[in-house]
Amino acid sequence: MKITIIAGARPNFIKIAPIINAIKKKQNEGFIISFRLVHTGQHYDKNLSETFFEELNIPQPDINLEVKSGTQAEQTGAIMVAFEKELIQNPSDLVLVVGDVNSTMACAIVAKKCNTKVAHVEAGIRSGDLTMPEEINRMVTDSITDYFFTTSTSASENLLKFGAKSSNIHFVGNVMIDTLYQNLDRISAPDFWNEYDLKEKNYIILTLHRPANVDEENSLLHLLRGIDNMVVDKKIIFPIHPRTKAILKETDLAFKNIVFVSPQGYLNFMFLIKNSFAVITDSGGISEETTVMGVPCFTMRDNTERPETETIGTNTIVGTSFENLKKIFNLFLENGGKKSGIPELWDGKASERIISILLDKK
Numbered sequence: 492m493k494i495t496i497i498a499g500a501r502p503n504f505i506k507i508a509p510i511i512n513a514i515k516k517k518q519n520e521g522f523i524i525s526f527r528l529v530h531t532g533q534h535y536d537k538n539l540s541e542t543f544f545e546e547l548n549i550p551q552p553d554i555n556l557e558v559k560s561g562t563q564a565e566q567t568g569a570i571m572v573a574f575e576k577e578l579i580q581n582p583s584d585l586v587l588v589v590g591d592v593n594s595t596m597a598c599a600i601v602a603k604k605c606n607t608k609v610a611h612v613e614a615g616i617r618s619g620d621l622t623m624p625e626e627i628n629r630m631v632t633d634s635i636t637d638y639f640f641t642t643s644t645s646a647s648e649n650l651l652k653f654g655a656k657s658s659n660i661h662f663v664g665n666v667m668i669d670t671l672y673q674n675l676d677r678i679s680a681p682d683f684w685n686e687y688d689l690k691e692k693n694y695i696i697l698t699l700h701r702p703a704n705v706d707e708e709n710s711l712l713h714l715l716r717g718i719d720n721m722v723v724d725k726k727i728i729f730p731i732h733p734r735t736k737a738i739l740k741e742t743d744l745a746f747k748n749i750v751f752v753s754p755q756g757y758l759n760f761m762f763l764i765k766n767s768f769a770v771i772t773d774s775g776g777i778s779e780e781t782t783v784m785g786v787p788c789f790t791m792r793d794n795t796e797r798p799e800t801e802t803i804g805t806n807t808i809v810g811t812s813f814e815n816l817k818k819i820f821n822l823f824l825e826n827g828g829k830k831s832g833i834p835e836l837w838d839g840k841a842s843e844r845i846i847s848i849l850l851d852k853k
Contacts, residue, residue: 492853494526495583495602498552499533499570499594502667502776504543505757506589506612509669509842511549517846524850527581531570531594532557542756547670553581563593563624570597578605585610585849588632589666591796596628603635612666612845614639615646615653616775616796622703626796638852640845643799643834661848664841665834667776668783671761672839678762687726687750692768694725697749700732701773703811704791708738714791717813718771719746721820725768730755769823771816778806783837787828789820799834 494514498507507528517524530552544551556573558566570593578586578601586602588595589612599609611632618626633639639655641647642665650660680689687694697718705711718727727749731739744751755763764770764780769787772778775797781788782804789809800806805828809816 492524492850493583495578495586496526496528497531497586497588497594497598498528499531500592501543502590503592503594504547504549505670506666508547508549509666509673510845513842513846517850522850527583528552529574529577530555532559533566533592533594546757567593567597570594571601574598574601578602578607583607584853587612589613591625591629593628596631599632599635608637609635610638610640610849611636612640613642615641615650617649618794618796620794645798662836663844664836664838665779666841667779668837669839669842671780671783674758678758678765680762681755681759683752689726691766694767695722695727696763696767696770697727697729698772698774698777700734704773705735705738711738714813715746715749717817719749721817722748726750728752728763781805782831783833785831787823789816791816803832803834805831
């Protein structure tokens with residue numbers, strides 16, 4: 492069985508690492524299975540791309556399509572044109588896509604038009620918010636997918652409502668958590684740990700990158716100043732996304748408590764999250780990692796495609812206004828974090844289940 496694996500952006504790299512490990516394990520057991528790794532180049536900043544390959548022991552891609560940035564349409568179109576040439580030159584039995592970035596949708600479309608089967612890892616998750624580019628990517632990808640691998644029973648139910656055949660839906664768990672478990676004993680403090688006198692639970696992690704939170708400079712500054720004043724006794728470590736940094740431009744970034752740092756590699760970032768007092772974010776993936784590590788998480792969105800992180804895990808959806816964040820965060824300071832657990836099958840073995848299922852179907 493020949494599998495083409497697609498990776499384009501930071502979350503993809505984290506998800507493909509354990510899948511590749513699972514393939515290698517099957518190869519060692521004598522199974523006839525191989526993979527070709529295609530990096531679309533959607534994320535090309537070293538800290539958002541190359542570092543993850545190095546840290547997670549992902550082999551160098553067989554090809555980098557070097558698409559880079561552009562509008563949604565420009566990037567999606569460029570990926571499709573480049574990947575079509577790649578797939579024609581290097582046919583495979585299956586194209587495996589992960590997550591919900593532009594690379595996911597673009598490569599799934601190309602594969603189906605080349606009469607190649609598609610497997611979607613992290614299929615079926617839905618926010619219900621069509622203003623999110625990722626939601627459109629999910630819906631389009633799932634509309635043409637052959638094999639659906641889901642992280643939760645609610646994602647599987649979404650696919651059934653969507654019209655997918657139950658025989659093609661496989662609840663396997665969360666590959667992102669596979670990566671976390673496989674690397675927990677390797678995480679390490681970043682270089683600035685001592686510089687800012689960071690210690691366990693004496694700081695908060697902040698990440699922001701979604702358009703609703705960062706696209707308008709004045710509202711972003713209002714949010715940052717509010718968060719800066721909301722927490723008086725802890726540093727706030729903000730690994731600033733290139734997109735967010737570009738919006739702030741030459742703005743004076745002098746804050747009392749917020750410390751701006753560069754985007755972090757996986758091992759340093761997981762160390763920061765694991766040892767933090769709490770996390771304020773607009774990322775869905777981070778709410779999964781905080782859930783497993785038992786760290787309180789406050790998600791600045793009006794919805795989530797990962798409801799299990801809130802119903803079972805440590806996540807709380809707080810909306811996009813600072814005022815609501817402040818109200819809920821203050822309640823947390825007064826009452827402590829909520830009781831939480833780890834969702835079903837988030838046990839570090841999702842990738843092994845995926846490869847075993849694909850081998851059974853060949």
